[in-house]
Amino acid sequence: MTSKLNEKQLVDSPPLTNARGNHDEITDDLFVAAPLNLALQEEISKPSVSFWQEAFHRLFRNKGAVISLVVLLLLVIVALVGPSMNEHTYRSQNIAHSNMPPKVSGLEWLGFDGKNSKGIDVYETQAVEENYWFGTDEFGRDIWTRVWKGTQISLFIALVAAALDLVIGVVYGGISSFYGGRVDNFMQRIIEVLVGIPNLIVIILFILILEPGIRSIILAMVITGWVGMARVVRGQVLQLKGQEFVLASQTLGASNARLIWKHLMPNVMGPIIVTVMFTIPTAIFFEAFLSFIGLGLQAPLASLGVLIEDGYKSMRFFSYKLIFPAFVISAIMICFNLLADGLRDAMDPKMKR
């Protein structure tokens, strides 16, 4: 705008053409104020992005998180489809085919060649027609089916435990911090008592009393697991409650329901999601740990922990029994942690490093 005006003047008025060559002659009255368009000045040209759009944008720029997300999706799909990819079920035994090494036609060079630790092709010597992709265990159960069935069960336990943690933690932490004062004081003392008891002891006692099984494992993990979520929510709500936008809503006469659902919840959502994402791998690991020490699921039910425990016993001669479930559980844990890290960075860039 300015440059156009000046050019026009340069051409029109003779003293200006002189001034072009001689800089000393530029005087104040040669300058014309650029027209100020207030409407244009206040305009924002950048497209409007909401918090979630921006968070996802940041998340998708994080390579580790994206790869983790893809790997996790693949693992979940295989866990769902895998057990029905051959005719074996996770509990069908075939003693004649016990301890078969893994064999996949075409992948022999990768070690899936059906040879045992002595280098003998067991499939040839026993004249087994079909291939067991991940081999079989001592009862002749197909490890491929059992690994994916186990992944299913482990993920199920973790997701249910995380969901229960989420519900209990958010409600408990929310009530505690929103009402504050004596209520908060009382509820926090309960939490402190729970935290004070080592949770492994609580869980072991719990499982000893209840029948070992999926339900009791979930219950045992939830009974202490929600404390972390409750604390995160409480901290966040306490911080938000003092913010002026909450006070502003109060001066407008907003109801408690409105304050909670419109102002507090949307702002606590980020930390809640991140906490859930960190809870899931912890729950998977804890389930595996319980199974490993013999407090988990009972045979023939499979979970990753049960499979690792079985494989560990015969690790020296039939290492494939350990390697496959161990690989899957490691992949799940790493991916969930990387994804949770990415989510945290995406939702709260200030927290990054």
Added chain:
Amino acid sequence: MKKNEELLVVSDLKKHFPVGKKSSLKAVDGISFTIKKGETLGLVGESGCGKSTVGRVITQIYQPSSGEVLFNNDSVHGRISGAAKKEKKRSMQMIFQDPYSSLNPRMTVMEIISEGLIIHSPGLGRKERESKVNELLELVGLNKKHAQRFPHEFSGGQRQRIGIARALAVEPEFIVADEPIAALDVSIQAQIVNLLKKLQDEKELTYLFIAHDLSMVKYISDRIAVMYLGKIMEITESETLYEKPLHPYTRALLSAIPIPDPDMERSREQIILTGDVPSPIDLPSGCRFRTRCPNVMGVCSEIEPQFLEVESNHFVSCHLYDEQVMSREDAVPLYDEKVSTYQTV
């Protein structure tokens, strides 16, 4: 509009926050003032003296420990019905200090401004609400297109305008402006203050303007109240306060305003208060300013000064202007030197 009608009467308002079992923090410790319709009362004082608490008690964010607030001759805090309470909330709004935390980061400008409309006129349709928000945006000098944007896309001054629009959405009569300019650049400060003045003329608003910037307060206020540690020390017309400050604390405050002339600035006399503000949990006996007062007398630690009308419309809370107290034997200055420098001011 009848200018001399009293819109807001605050009488002996106290707000004590419990600290531990026995002690309490006396944020506001018995203050009384009135605000007339269409008037702006400036409330100044240093950080932590209870200015914001006064505003928050008046707008019912806090319940007072004792005392009363009358708005249009109705008690604000007593037991009142839900509808009346809602109406009170509507007619008193607040503009906040920090434009960065006073807007919900997850809501669009449209949602932020229309919140009051949703609460107070639920009958309004979506279209009507949107047109009202657009009107408000233009009123505060923002663009209609800004309605769908999020707070983080705006500058401090723009955010403060959004905050003002939010307060105006419910058509209040009275607005508490809680340091609305403290977090802004000087050039933007002037814009916001001028906007507030313009809105006051257009909408016949009454303001309680809380600030610690004395020159800005003088510009916008009709009357000014000076607060120290939960009490009002002096209250008068803003012109009188600047020309003839009576309370030693007011004098010290005014002497701290820099003069935009280097020569005068160098030669001007400044009253520098010594010491720190005492804790509002453990207040000094007698006059609460006596620990820092250059004119402190023996009597000051014994009797708490009364809030007296020394001249017409000029109230001050200091023994120096109370003849009854000054006739006592112990009404003798403790520090001679300081008083002498004082009288030359």
